[in-house]
Amino acid sequence: xxxxxxxxxxxxxxxxxxxxxxxxxxxxxxxxxxxxxxxxxxxxxxxxxxxxxxxxxxxxxxxxxxxxxxxxxxxxxxxxxxxxxxxxxxxxxxxxxxxxxxxxxxxxxxxxxxxxxxx
Numbered sequence: 001x002x003x004x005x006x007x008x009x010x011x012x013x014x015x016x017x018x019x020x021x022x023x024x025x026x027x028x029x030x031x032x033x034x035x036x037x038x039x040x041x042x043x044x045x046x047x048x049x050x051x052x053x054x055x056x057x058x059x060x061x062x063x064x065x066x067x068x069x070x071x072x073x074x075x076x077x078x079x080x081x082x083x084x085x086x087x088x089x090x091x092x093x094x095x096x097x098x099x100x101x102x103x104x105x106x107x108x109x110x111x112x113x114x115x116x117x118x119x
Contacts, residue, residue, distance in 0.1 A: 004040075004084060004085065004111060004113065005041050005044070005048065005051070006048070008027070008037045008041065008051065008084055008111060009041075009048040009050060009051040011082050011109045011111065012027075012050075012054065012065065012082065013050070014109075015082070015107060015109065016054075018080075018107070020107065022054055022063075022064050022065045023063075024078060025065050025080045025081075026059075026073060026078040026082070026103065027055075027066070027067035027068075027081075027082045027084060028067070028068065028069065028073055028081060028082070028083050028084070028103065029067075029068075029069055029070065029084045030069065030070055030086065030087075030090075030092070030096045031085050033058065033068060033069065035085075036067070036068070036069065036084060036085055037085055037111070038055055038067035038084070039067075041055065042055060055067055058072075059072045059073055066078075070096045070099050070103075076103060077103055077104070077105050078103060078104065078105065079104070079105050080104065080107040080108075080109075081100065081101070081103050081104035081108050081109070082110075082111065083101065083108070083110045083111065085111070085113065086100075086110055086111065087112070087113040088112060097110070
């Protein structure tokens with residue numbers, strides 16, 4: 001999870017260095033809030049402060065980076081989407097990958113876990 005959080009913080013920095021704002025970025029995970037990388041970051045006092053200070057309270061928070069499960073965001077769109085915690089060895093993640101990926105209108109970043117290692 002530490003590596004996933006580092007990759008997530010890096011991806012957020014890259015996207016926000018482009019012409020995207022925190023309101024245009026969404027972080028999605030196949031997992032529920034407490035198991036997602038964003039949820040873990042907020043629960044971990046040692047997590048990157050640059051990341052956690054930008055995260056909102058969930059999908060409905062329009063003032064900061066919205067985050068939550070792919071299921072919560074189904075049917076919605078955002079200019080920039082980061083998909084975290086994706087493990088293609090789990091069959092249902094492959095199905096969710098399409099749903100999550102199709103939420104992005106301009107920029108998509110996928111943080112994949114492969115046999116316990118992130119790509």
